[in-house]
Amino acid sequence: MRSNERTGVLARLRARRRRMSMRRTVTKIVFSLAGLVILAGCGGRVRYPNYYTLNLPAPPDPPAAENTHATVAIREFRAPAYLRQGAIVYKPSPEQIGFYAYHRWAINPCEFVTDSVIERLRASGNFARVKAYDGRPDIEYVLSGRLEKLEEIDYAGGVKVEVAIYAQMTNLATGLTVWTNAVSEVGDVNKHDVPAVVSEVNRTMERAIEKLLRAMPADVATRSTAAGRD
Numbered sequence: 001m002r003s004n005e006r007t008g009v010l011a012r013l014r015a016r017r018r019r020m021s022m023r024r025t026v027t028k029i030v031f032s033l034a035g036l037v038i039l040a041g042c043g044g045r046v047r048y049p050n051y052y053t054l055n056l057p058a059p060p061d062p063p064a065a066e067n068t069h070a071t072v073a074i075r076e077f078r079a080p081a082y083l084r085q086g087a088i089v090y091k092p093s094p095e096q097i098g099f100y101a102y103h104r105w106a107i108n109p110c111e112f113v114t115d116s117v118i119e120r121l122r123a124s125g126n127f128a129r130v131k132a133y134d135g136r137p138d139i140e141y142v143l144s145g146r147l148e149k150l151e152e153i154d155y156a157g158g159v160k161v162e163v164a165i166y167a168q169m170t171n172l173a174t175g176l177t178v179w180t181n182a183v184s185e186v187g188d189v190n191k192h193d194v195p196a197v198v199s200e201v202n203r204t205m206e207r208a209i210e211k212l213l214r215a216m217p218a219d220v221a222t223r224s225t226a227a228g229r230d
Contacts, residue, residue, distance in 0.1 A: 051106035052088065052198045056116055056206045059123035068126065072141040072169070073133040077113045079147040084110065088194065090152035097151075103194045113147050113165065116209050126218050141178070143169045149184070150205075152197050159189040161200045163208040169220065179220050183211045 082089060087099035114132070121143075122130045133142060145167030153160040168180040187204035189196050 047102060049102045049104050050194070051104055052194070053106045054109065054112045054205060055202050056209070059120045062123045063125040068128045070127050070141065071129040071139040072121065072127050072143055073131050073139045074114055074118050074121070075133040075142060075144040077110045077145045077147050079110050079150075083147060083150055084108070088152070088197070089150065090154055092154045094155065100194065109150050110147055113145070113209070117143070117145070117167070117213065120209060120213055124213070126216075126220070137172065140172055141169050142172055143167060150201065152189070153186070159192045159197070161187050161189060161197060161204050163201065163204045165208050165212050167212055169216070179216055181212055181215045183208050185211065
């Protein structure tokens with residue numbers, strides 16, 4: 001009898017433990033579901049970022065080449081680290097930099113500026129060949145540059161955007177700099193929302209690149225070659 005009683009006591013203890021474990025599991029599930037309901041009621045919906053592209057009008061077809069023999073390669077433009085993070089940048093003051101958490105560039109701005117410069121130098125007709133720099137010594141000139149600013153400006157009255165670009169061209173054989181230029185363009189934003197800012201960035205970027213390359217003399221390659229031989 002004592003053995004049977006002992007067996008019965010152990011069985012009741014095991015059953016009690018199972019019931020307590022089941023209660024704890026049910027309690028955890030109830031609290032988890034309640035937390036999800038609270039999050040849903042507080043607008044806990046997952047928010048995805050919006051992506052924007054840079055877009056410039058296509059350059060015109062290049063004119064017929066006349067006595068053009070020079071070749072140039074364009075290195076990928078560099079930029080400050082904060083412009084390479086992908087987020088659209090705004091500046092509430094000259095000393096402060098902010099990033100939109102849910103508004104990002106869909107394209108690397110450095111690659112975009114590089115490709116735009118290549119297209120416009122090809123359209124200029126001043127070079128027999130224009131290509132992206134690949135390290136090969138089969139060209140005469142290398143153009144390198146830096147995207148200094150690409151940001152929304154929220155101080156000094158109104159909302160503006162600023163694009164600043166620097167570039168220089170080097171004779172590959174001599175290592176001499178044959179041309180350099182730096183430009184900064186500012187555009188006004190009429191409506192303070194991100195799509196309006198992006199539209200103005202595109203317009204301002206177009207003006208900045210055109211101004212940057214317009215200052216390059218048409219005979220820069222000829223003149224620099226002659227200078228390199230002296």
